[in-house]
Amino acid sequence: VTTTTGTTGVGEVETHAYLCTGCPLGCRLEVDAVDGDVVEVRGFSCKRGERYGRQEHVDPRRPLSTTVWIAGAMVRRVPVRTSDAVPKGRVVDVAHAVRGLCVRAPVRRGDVVLADVLDTGVDVIVTRDLDAIAPTDAGAGPGC
Amino acid sequence: MVVSAEPRHLADRYDVLIVGAGPAGMAAALGARERGAERVLLVDREVEAGGILLQCIHSGFGLHAFDEEITGPEYAQRFFEQVLDHDVDVLTDAYVMDVTPDLRVKLMSPAVGVTTVDAAAVVMAMGARERTRGAIRIPGDRPSGVMTAGLAQKMVNLDGYLPGRRAVILGSGDIGLIMARRLTLEGVEVVGVFELLPHPSGLTRNVVQCLDDFAIPLHLATTVVGIHGRERLERVTVAPVDDDRTPIMARAWEVECDTLLLSIGLLPDAELVRGVGAQMDPLTGGPVVSGTMETTLPGVFAAGNVVHVNDLADWVSLEARVAGEGAGALATGARRPEQDIRLLPGDNVAYVVPHTISSDGTHTLSFRVRRPIHGPTVLRLGDVHRHKVRAVVPAEMVTLKVAPRLLADFHGDALRVDAVPAEEDER
Numbered sequence: 001v002t003t004t005t006g007t008t009g010v011g012e013v014e015t016h017a018y019l020c021t022g023c024p025l026g027c028r029l030e031v032d033a034v035d036g037d038v039v040e041v042r043g044f045s046c047k048r049g050e051r052y053g054r055q056e057h058v059d060p061r062r063p064l065s066t067t068v069w070i071a072g073a074m075v076r077r078v079p080v081r082t083s084d085a086v087p088k089g090r091v092v093d094v095a096h097a098v099r100g101l102c103v104r105a106p107v108r109r110g111d112v113v114l115a116d117v118l119d120t121g122v123d124v125i126v127t128r129d130l131d132a133i134a135p136t137d138a139g140a141g142p143g144c
Numbered sequence: 145m146v147v148s149a150e151p152r153h154l155a156d157r158y159d160v161l162i163v164g165a166g167p168a169g170m171a172a173a174l175g176a177r178e179r180g181a182e183r184v185l186l187v188d189r190e191v192e193a194g195g196i197l198l199q200c201i202h203s204g205f206g207l208h209a210f211d212e213e214i215t216g217p218e219y220a221q222r223f224f225e226q227v228l229d230h231d232v233d234v235l236t237d238a239y240v241m242d243v244t245p246d247l248r249v250k251l252m253s254p255a256v257g258v259t260t261v262d263a264a265a266v267v268m269a270m271g272a273r274e275r276t277r278g279a280i281r282i283p284g285d286r287p288s289g290v291m292t293a294g295l296a297q298k299m300v301n302l303d304g305y306l307p308g309r310r311a312v313i314l315g316s317g318d319i320g321l322i323m324a325r326r327l328t329l330e331g332v333e334v335v336g337v338f339e340l341l342p343h344p345s346g347l348t349r350n351v352v353q354c355l356d357d358f359a360i361p362l363h364l365a366t367t368v369v370g371i372h373g374r375e376r377l378e379r380v381t382v383a384p385v386d387d388d389r390t391p392i393m394a395r396a397w398e399v400e401c402d403t404l405l406l407s408i409g410l411l412p413d414a415e416l417v418r419g420v421g422a423q424m425d426p427l428t429g430g431p432v433v434s435g436t437m438e439t440t441l442p443g444v445f446a447a448g449n450v451v452h453v454n455d456l457a458d459w460v461s462l463e464a465r466v467a468g469e470g471a472g473a474l475a476t477g478a479r480r481p482e483q484d485i486r487l488l489p490g491d492n493v494a495y496v497v498p499h500t501i502s503s504d505g506t507h508t509l510s511f512r513v514r515r516p517i518h519g520p521t522v523l524r525l526g527d528v529h530r531h532k533v534r535a536v537v538p539a540e541m542v543t544l545k546v547a548p549r550l551l552a553d554f555h556g557d558a559l560r561v562d563a564v565p566a567e568e569d570e571r
Contacts, residue, residue: 023350023535045534066329072405075303076303077302079215109221
């Protein structure tokens, strides 16, 4: 994000640049903000673009997908995701908080492995079913 | 979700047999059942259905197929539940070795040994495989630590191993971008992504959310020109390229790393379909197909990445449903629609799928542009149809719907597909 500043009568106007991800056009958006409040979005070609620019500036959020260990299943890692997007600045922290977790097969899509991760109000949930298999065939990871 | 057809359930004759249970194969199975095929067999070489979706743990799937953004494993499971609901036989851990022109399918698995199954129609849905170092001949040593991005994805997401500690990624295709983020979240340092072309190969969304979000540098018009290390990779030499994509060695520099991921494109995994004698398209690397996704070999259909490399699993599933419907209809005695119009790639179009259509059917044409057009673009189908879009880029497949009413007054036998800037489009 590049920032240029200018002055107006009311306060400091900061211009932030974002690349819209809504469609192949990839509009280069400019968001003007005064004291953190968006006063103008430029460079968009559609309503979605304008909304995206505003959201990216005020509260950018990202969905997070990662994996955790699973014991007693055919694979050693089971995929998980956040039940909702988390603040962009917390993505790495949430990933690290989840990385060492271990669950035991069977698991079902939607099972919660960690509720309200790092007080974000968002749960970490399993994204696939994995059945339990015979212990001799299981590939338990070192985290389990 | 591991379901494998018990050998005793495996019939010796099927209406439709589908090779590959990824996003294409599963959708084809549903299409075949819905079009009246009673007995449908889905075969996959892995121990469970789902294909590459199972290692694509990120979201971005389902926006077209389910009207909802979900992850790869969720997309696979939703499709697979529908497949089971539709009484499709599923045989996993089984490898299709050969298909004869009279549609005898020879397959092999630990459960059934080598056996032959007869089919009234076959759908080839084997997907694509990654290009490797050999495809672009990077000079240098042959240490460990050099691998395709998809292999690293499997190691990390299914097996729980990290490929290294400090990684360079060559190629800005979507898999490479996704892996840049994935490795970063797992604590691997991603030094940079290098792209030969002057523009990213992957979706804008992935450039922003996988690189920019984590301040991973993207070096455009730059490539890896040397690999160094005796046992393990120690460093790579990178260099900018000129307009002819020739490396400028005077401006080369070295980057320390123990891992080099290659995200340099996919190729249709089309040996089986080539082997049966279907005509191939050198532009796509896949078979030539009709409006119902039938190859030039009667009764053999193909869909998804084995036909042309898609950028969204959703497109694959939609296309494969057409193939499954075509196979189901043919297997149950329906007349084959006459393919009276050929489609030809024209201005700024690299290829068009399908290769032929019937003028009395509704079709979705898929194609890729050669050059980006960053502004209003007209998609032209000969003189019969014009459709305006905001912009086109090579990274994102373009689709164009064709309905019979557009072709009512057309009496030729071929139509060109163009994608040109709106201001150049003269009537």
